[in-house]
Amino acid sequence: SSYCSAALHTVLCINVMVFSLIEPRKWFTVNGRQRLCHPLPSLGVGHMWVQIMFKTSGGRRPKKKMYYRVNDLDRVMELQKKPSLILRLKSIIQSQRKQCVLLRDLEKEVGFVQKWNFMGIIEKYPTIFRVTGGNGTPPMVMLTEKADKIALEEDEARAQMEPILVKNLRKLLMLSVDCTLPLETIQLIENDLGLPNDFRQWLIPKYPQFFSVKDVNGRTSLQLENWDSFLAVTAREERLACEGVLTSKEKVRVLKDGNYFGPFSFQMHYPAGFRPNMNYLKEVQKWQKMEFPSPYLNAKRFELADPKAQKRVVAVLHELLSLTMEKRIHCCRNHRS
Helix, strand or coil: CHHHHHHHHHHHHHHHHHHHHHCCCEEEEECCEEEEECCCCEEEECCEEEECCCCCCCCCCCCCCCCCCCHHHHHHHHHHHHHHHHHHHHHHHHHCCCCCEEHHHHHHHHCHHHHHHHHHHHHHCCCCEEEEEECCEEEEEEECHHHHHHHHCHHHHHHHHHHHHHHHHHHHHHHCHHHEEEHHHHHHCHHHHCCCCCHHHHCHHHCCCCEEEEEECCEEEEEECCCCHHHCCCHHHHHHHHHCCCCCCCCCCCCCCCCCCCCCCCCCCCCCCCCCCHHHHHHHHHHHHCCCCCCCCCHHHCCCCCHHHHHHHHHHHHHHHHCCCCCCCCCCCCCCC
């Protein structure tokens, strides 16, 4: 023990010398006596007061963040990849003058990496894509006769979908502040909304009574020309009305998972492994029963700090998803959440 004390004493003396060279020392009163030591926190060892160097992380070490995979979402995204490639290749073929694409030129259209994904699609779906060539003729890909016939029916399907697309586009503008949205914002989700790539050229000019294109703060924006109160009804309200929830006067009990089939409730699902306690469920039940303003009311009228306004944000997102073709929106155009 005497050897350890001597060694510790030597180390502490060296520390004192180092600190005296690095930073000026100051006099401090310790137990009524003046002590010369470093101005930072010190530790008394025997008759000496010296600085102890230590590292700090600035607080507690952050816990490791846990991520949970949603298998159903992964499965949906995986199923979405193949149809998107098929539709992309179909559009490329139809955009060509001869309705075919040379395989060697496919890389120019989609890039070197994506080219091999498209080659796999061509090989896997011979009922959709037909490869011809040989005997000195470069191989090329085109639509099969059956696929070409189905593709020709797209114009008819588009005509039938047009009233629905116009209605959903009007509702989307009614959800926005001042009933105006930048065109580039709409174009980011045009496929999710079911809008064709050229909707600005062929759809908007056909309905001047509903839409107008204007410059708002230097951005080309789509503006709603008139408000329709009959459209200011959410898909959630329509569903609850069909189920009789809005008109029912019966007392509805809250389920153990916090779901409550009332006029202001949302169906909730918890991630795998999550087990809410009773206090958490009580707060969920309170939130489920809380009223909130309509998503179609102007957001400028509400304070975001208001719990009802915060719940209204959930209703806005819920209504926005109901306007999409698959009840979901990609985070980016190339399968970004």
